[in-house]
Amino acid sequence: xxxxxxxxxxxxxxxxxLRLTVIDVxxxxxxxxxxxxxxxxxxxxxxxxxxxxxxxxxxxxxERDRFILSKGHAAAGYIPVLAKRGFFPEEQLKSFNHFGSPxxxxxxxxxxVGCDASAGSLGHGLPIALGxxxxxxxxxxxxxxxxxxxxxxxxxxxxxxxxxxxxxxxxTNVITIVDRNKAQxxxxxxxxxxxxxxxxxxxxxxxxxxxxxxxDMAQVCEAFDKAWAKKPGDKPAFILANTVKxxxxxxxxxxxxxxxxxxxxxxxxxxKASIMKMEV
Amino acid sequence: MAEVxxxxxxxxxxxxxxxxxxxxxxxxxxxxxxxxxxVAVTADLEKSTALNKFGVVHPDRLFNVGIAEQxxxxxxxxxxxxxxxPFASSFAIMTCLRGGEQIxxxxxxxxxxxxxxxxxxxxxxxxxxxTHHCTEDFAIMKSFANMTVICPADGIETSKAVRACVxxxxxxxxxIGRGFEPPVYExxxxxxxxxxxxxxxxxxxxxxxxxxxxxxxxxxxxxxxxDRDGVDVQVINMHTIKPIDRQAIIDAAKKTGKILTIEExxxxxxxxxxxxxxxxxxxxxxxxxKHGMQDEFSMIGYAEDLYAHYKFDANGICEVxxxxxxxxxxxxxDWEDE
Numbered sequence: 001x002x003x004x005x006x007x008x009x010x011x012x013x014x015x016x017x018l019r020l021t022v023i024d025v026x027x028x029x030x031x032x033x034x035x036x037x038x039x040x041x042x043x044x045x046x047x048x049x050x051x052x053x054x055x056x057x058x059x060x061x062x063e064r065d066r067f068i069l070s071k072g073h074a075a076a077g078y079i080p081v082l083a084k085r086g087f088f089p090e091e092q093l094k095s096f097n098h099f100g101s102p103x104x105x106x107x108x109x110x111x112x113v114g115c116d117a118s119a120g121s122l123g124h125g126l127p128i129a130l131g132x133x134x135x136x137x138x139x140x141x142x143x144x145x146x147x148x149x150x151x152x153x154x155x156x157x158x159x160x161x162x163x164x165x166x167x168x169x170x171x172t173n174v175i176t177i178v179d180r181n182k183a184q185x186x187x188x189x190x191x192x193x194x195x196x197x198x199x200x201x202x203x204x205x206x207x208x209x210x211x212x213x214x215x216d217m218a219q220v221c222e223a224f225d226k227a228w229a230k231k232p233g234d235k236p237a238f239i240l241a242n243t244v245k246x247x248x249x250x251x252x253x254x255x256x257x258x259x260x261x262x263x264x265x266x267x268x269x270x271x272k273a274s275i276m277k278m279e280v
Numbered sequence: 281m282a283e284v285x286x287x288x289x290x291x292x293x294x295x296x297x298x299x300x301x302x303x304x305x306x307x308x309x310x311x312x313x314x315x316x317x318x319v320a321v322t323a324d325l326e327k328s329t330a331l332n333k334f335g336v337v338h339p340d341r342l343f344n345v346g347i348a349e350q351x352x353x354x355x356x357x358x359x360x361x362x363x364x365x366p367f368a369s370s371f372a373i374m375t376c377l378r379g380g381e382q383i384x385x386x387x388x389x390x391x392x393x394x395x396x397x398x399x400x401x402x403x404x405x406x407x408x409x410x411t412h413h414c415t416e417d418f419a420i421m422k423s424f425a426n427m428t429v430i431c432p433a434d435g436i437e438t439s440k441a442v443r444a445c446v447x448x449x450x451x452x453x454x455x456i457g458r459g460f461e462p463p464v465y466e467x468x469x470x471x472x473x474x475x476x477x478x479x480x481x482x483x484x485x486x487x488x489x490x491x492x493x494x495x496x497x498x499x500x501x502x503x504x505x506x507d508r509d510g511v512d513v514q515v516i517n518m519h520t521i522k523p524i525d526r527q528a529i530i531d532a533a534k535k536t537g538k539i540l541t542i543e544e545x546x547x548x549x550x551x552x553x554x555x556x557x558x559x560x561x562x563x564x565x566x567x568x569x570k571h572g573m574q575d576e577f578s579m580i581g582y583a584e585d586l587y588a589h590y591k592f593d594a595n596g597i598c599e600v601x602x603x604x605x606x607x608x609x610x611x612x613x614d615w616e617d618e
Contacts, residue, residue: 109390116361117357117361118386118389118390120385121385124354124382124385124386126354127351127352127353127354127358128354128357128361128386130351130354131321131354131356131357131359131362132359132361132362134355134358135358135359135360138341138364139364157350158348158350158351161346162354162355164348165345165346165348
């Protein structure tokens with residue numbers, strides 16, 4: 001596909017605007033998994049504003065590509081993306097976490113328009129993505145199923161059950177992404193349960209590992225171009241996206257305690273001021 | 281393999297020579313011929329669950345994910361999300377517990393039409409050891425919102441239940457045994473409706489409410505009790521554990537005044553508790569007793585020996601009934617006069 005400078009700038013601007021919305025959601029909801037919502041925002045933006053073949057006016061359209069946010073705790077990042085893309089009014093985001101709201105810390109497919117799978121318990125998304133991909137292939141369809149996981153999530157055994165099976169079934173219509181922001185609740189991934197050599201593990205499971213800076217929009221687009229080009233017989237695509245947890249908010253960046261943050265007025269104001277300084 | 285043409289659209293199989301598992305696999309293969317939505321997933325147990333009978337006819341529709349029950353359930357959920365009706369099959373205990381959170385969160389929470397056919401349930405896999413027994417599945421599965429729980433009495437009923445669950449909304453959990461259980465029904469010429477119990481034998485003194493292997497053994501016990509003890513026992517096949525047939529329980533309580541539940545499951549969380557709930561909620565004046573595994577792990581042994589030990593066979597059920605009704609009975613141990 002390739003991307004020209006104008007489109008790139010536009011995507012970066014959308015990602016920046018969405019980062020500001022994440023902070024609003026953190027305020028409206030009382031608190032959010034802000035670190036992991038900000039780290040994956042550039043990829044979410046590229047997916048929903050360039051790569052995924054979707055139609056917000058027909059959220060259940062059979063021919064659409066599917067996306068599973070397996071790291072469901074990044075709902076504060078994901079749900080604003082769906083709103084901005086037009087699946088529902090952004091005004092609705094104000095209800096986040098409140099009684100009767102469709103939106104919570106983890107997304108619910110039966111309540112959130114445009115959301116293809118409920119998630120929250122880690123390690124569930126990749127098997128579901130594989131099931132969708134096998135089901136679509138069986139029906140003679142060639143849509144993509146994109147699954148984004150967290151890096152800490154890959155400590156779950158079910159991730160590797162699915163990884164083995166994606167390779168075994170040569171499910172090249174699955175695009176697996178890991179948001180490698182290097183931190184989880186109790187510390188860095190390497191302190192808690194080391195993942196390295198992470199790329200080698202995925203290579204050993206039969207994937208074409210595309211390693212990028214997941215906060216660099218040009219690299220993100222290049223990786224998706226490669227992943228989308230996969231055909232049966234190729235190795236399935238695995239995008240290892242090195243990111244900064246809390247990206248865009250200087251005092252949160254790579255700070256383990258900002259995995260989750262309460263949305264006080266003071267923190268939100270400081271965070272927004274920092275995001276405003278991001279270059280596009 | 282004896283096949284019986286029942287004259288319906290379906291070919292039924294002689295359940296005196298085929299196991300419930302085999303009948304399940306073949307029924308599914310028949311159904312899939314006219315239904316493009318049906319696919320099957322297993323975790324290295326296509327032979328043990330008899331899904332290979334399906335795979336022979338529809339090799340492109342059988343997905344074996346290896347020894348990975350979490351993946352099996354997740355994959356089934358994904359397939360359902362793109363419009364298919366997946367049947368997921370593995371041993372009951374591994375399916376329920378290893379894949380339990382996936383069943384709850386990926387299937388039930390999303391309310392997807394995945395049909396889980398769990399084989400080797402209860403203590404039917406006796407000699408495999410207690411790791412392979414499953415006397416907890418009713419408790420787990422009936423506590424998941426949206427889930428329907430079915431336990432057919434034999435191969436014929438398995439075939440009918442498999443067909444009935446295809447278009448039954450939402451997820452279904454169906455437990456079948458290892459397959460060598462003798463048949464209850466002679467043919468498929470009877471009404472099977474999910475959630476509607478079947479009175480297998482009329483009686484006025486006591487009602488046995490049971491499911492699975494308990495149905496045939498209770499019918500046989502009832503015959504003996506009528507002949508030898510003069511007790512008239514009614515037998516109800518409560519093949520659907522959830523949603524339970526409340527009216528059948530109310531009618532039985534009013535008619536016989538005594539209810540005994542029999543299940544190849546822990547009495548904690550099983551069929552008996554579901555029946556007890558109805559009795560309590562309806563304020564029914566009835567004597568009530570639960571027979572099943574008494575909150576214990578099962579012993580090792582061949583299934584038939586275990587059934588005898590835990591009094592799930594006809595003789596054992598006769599003893600349980602006599603004990604319950606306070607009937608004195610002396611076994612005729614004197615072989616000299618035979």
